[in-house]
Amino acid sequence: MIHTPYLLFLGDAPDSLAAKVAQGIKDWRPENSVGQLRLQGCKADLGLTDMTLAEAKAAGAKTLVIGVANRGGVISPSWKAVLIEALEMGYDLASGLHNLLRDEPDLVAAAEAAGATLHDVRVPSVDYPIANGIKRTGKRCLAVGTDCSVGKMYTGLAMDAAAQKMGVKSTFRPTGQTGILITGQGVPLDAVVADFMAGAVEYLTPDNDDDHWDMIEGQGSLFHVSYSGVTMALIHGGQPDAIVLCHEPTREHMRGLPTYSLPTLEALRDMALPLAKVANPDCKIIGISINTQHMSEEEAIVYLKEVEDRMGLPTVDPYRQGAERLVEALAVI
Amino acid sequence: MIHTPYLLFLGDAPDSLAAKVAQGIKDWRPENSVGQLRLQGCKADLGLTDMTLAEAKAAGAKTLVIGVANRGGVISPSWKAVLIEALEMGYDLASGLHNLLRDEPDLVAAAEAAGATLHDVRVPSVDYPIANGIKRTGKRCLAVGTDCSVGKMYTGLAMDAAAQKMGVKSTFRPTGQTGILITGQGVPLDAVVADFMAGAVEYLTPDNDDDHWDMIEGQGSLFHVSYSGVTMALIHGGQPDAIVLCHEPTREHMRGLPTYSLPTLEALRDMALPLAKVANPDCKIIGISINTQHMSEEEAIVYLKEVEDRMGLPTVDPYRQGAERLVEALAVI
Numbered sequence: 271m272i273h274t275p276y277l278l279f280l281g282d283a284p285d286s287l288a289a290k291v292a293q294g295i296k297d298w299r300p301e302n303s304v305g306q307l308r309l310q311g312c313k314a315d316l317g318l319t320d321m322t323l324a325e326a327k328a329a330g331a332k333t334l335v336i337g338v339a340n341r342g343g344v345i346s347p348s349w350k351a352v353l354i355e356a357l358e359m360g361y362d363l364a365s366g367l368h369n370l371l372r373d374e375p376d377l378v379a380a381a382e383a384a385g386a387t388l389h390d391v392r393v394p395s396v397d398y399p400i401a402n403g404i405k406r407t408g409k410r411c412l413a414v415g416t417d418c419s420v421g422k423m424y425t426g427l428a429m430d431a432a433a434q435k436m437g438v439k440s441t442f443r444p445t446g447q448t449g450i451l452i453t454g455q456g457v458p459l460d461a462v463v464a465d466f467m468a469g470a471v472e473y474l475t476p477d478n479d480d481d482h483w484d485m486i487e488g489q490g491s492l493f494h495v496s497y498s499g500v501t502m503a504l505i506h507g508g509q510p511d512a513i514v515l516c517h518e519p520t521r522e523h524m525r526g527l528p529t530y531s532l533p534t535l536e537a538l539r540d541m542a543l544p545l546a547k548v549a550n551p552d553c554k555i556i557g558i559s560i561n562t563q564h565m566s567e568e569e570a571i572v573y574l575k576e577v578e579d580r581m582g583l584p585t586v587d588p589y590r591q592g593a594e595r596l597v598e599a600l601a602v603i
Numbered sequence: 604m605i606h607t608p609y610l611l612f613l614g615d616a617p618d619s620l621a622a623k624v625a626q627g628i629k630d631w632r633p634e635n636s637v638g639q640l641r642l643q644g645c646k647a648d649l650g651l652t653d654m655t656l657a658e659a660k661a662a663g664a665k666t667l668v669i670g671v672a673n674r675g676g677v678i679s680p681s682w683k684a685v686l687i688e689a690l691e692m693g694y695d696l697a698s699g700l701h702n703l704l705r706d707e708p709d710l711v712a713a714a715e716a717a718g719a720t721l722h723d724v725r726v727p728s729v730d731y732p733i734a735n736g737i738k739r740t741g742k743r744c745l746a747v748g749t750d751c752s753v754g755k756m757y758t759g760l761a762m763d764a765a766a767q768k769m770g771v772k773s774t775f776r777p778t779g780q781t782g783i784l785i786t787g788q789g790v791p792l793d794a795v796v797a798d799f800m801a802g803a804v805e806y807l808t809p810d811n812d813d814d815h816w817d818m819i820e821g822q823g824s825l826f827h828v829s830y831s832g833v834t835m836a837l838i839h840g841g842q843p844d845a846i847v848l849c850h851e852p853t854r855e856h857m858r859g860l861p862t863y864s865l866p867t868l869e870a871l872r873d874m875a876l877p878l879a880k881v882a883n884p885d886c887k888i889i890g891i892s893i894n895t896q897h898m899s900e901e902e903a904i905v906y907l908k909e910v911e912d913r914m915g916l917p918t919v920d921p922y923r924q925g926a927e928r929l930v931e932a933l934a935v936i
Contacts, residue, residue, distance in 0.1 A: 400829050401829040402829070404862070405862075460796075460797045461796055463793075463796055464794065464796070464830075464832065464833045465794065465829075467797050469829065492878070492881075493881050495734055495839035495881060496734040496801055496802070497798065499800045499832040499836035499839070500798070502834075502835035503797070505831075506831050506832070507828070524736075529737070530736060530881075533881075540877075541877060545874065548826050548828060
């Protein structure tokens, strides 16, 4: 659990895209962000107040979050002075980079001296149990995709946000580093040891109120041969009551696998539902989330209607339209 | 890769079952076993020559394999003197216990002094790649089960042995610690980090001769919610050309999951094949392996015929009948 609120460190981000983790935090948890800290040459701007470490500290910030990724996911030498100063001032540090904070001796020394914590959200900090498959109280919704990176995290966050607005009890449950930084907790599922994957998902989504929904972030795809085992563990460990199918219609092949074509939404439905019913015989597919970012507004509307008619399920792009219809569809459970 | 041949250490095994790893090595790779080493009170006996460390060394043994598991999978203090003496004499040590050799400072010190290697086969020793899904040359057969521990390793070993006898090129590819100790190499798949599971299976089963079969040891089950992610990674990383369904007909519930009943062989077939076709569209289910150890010979024969008629696939218990019919069935690929 990472202490909030954050000061968002954008470093010397070469463009907005490099700061997409910080952007996600600002978009989804504005209350977690007191300001942004930019170094000379930074080309990203979240529209938050620029603050020094001291100013943000005075405004209540507890953790400096590295919200920027440079090439190779490393901790840039040019960031070091700021990071060490932050630790000395009593900030914790949080990072989702491949290059771990804990592998930098100067950061470790500064953190120890200050009694501060280094959060590397890419690696597990918990010894997860082996899954026991016992039915848990409360309800769970899982986003499963035709491919990686088709909008599963976005769908989960958007459904959680819509649920909050609609007065439906809900918690977003992140399973990847960006989601973990956004909410301050979660499980970095792709870094968990195989035997404990499903148990980690059970740990992430414990017993809850009968009318409470966990919106579980999906990972990978049953059709993506590199990561399908992670998806499988989410389907069985998450024992979802509801599944939302996620798709990006303009993609020409599976991400990173040029010889693999994307499955249809029908094929995804027919594969995911029987597998989900192993852990939860009452599981239903309740809606479809389409990432239409590469389509015009008009194309998107035509496509969404076509899919909705064909599949007989509420079909939305949560970015363009919000996720209210998906949350409404949970009522069938 | 563990150097063979072995001296098999049975320690103070309280019964034969405690020495089942050693038994597996002796049964499947007799040429790897020069003898057995038993401590006072040992109740197991493989029927191999009892040897001292010096005698086995003279007979060519290169590695002392801990072929016994005591309660808790720990390294017993009573074994230590022998293990340290073995290291001092130039043996490598190999173990599949939870309690790692490398976590015992006295063993580490003795190994370093002697230039010997400690093999903990329960943990990966390789940085496996992320799976790339590219079609490999050669052929692969994977055992998939209705449950854990239904005879998938046995099926793979028996098919490999039958193939060798029949002049079919074949290699058994272990994915668990017992199989790794038996053959001296393999991937401890349940201990691999999630993102690299399928890549580890690709690594284990590389390009090969067009008429060569990898007999891949299965793990878990698509229907076992604790471990299904590992099974999924085998199906996609292994890109099998042939699948053998494995089943134990007397089991009353999924292993360790009292509220989960076993799937039918039909359900396993219908779940596994579409998933396998994602990675290898030509994959076929070629036969069925039944573990009839809890049935009489008569019951077994009736049951095997019933399954064969119902499923339309060669159905054998490889322990009672050998695996020749399963290897013959590979000819359809």
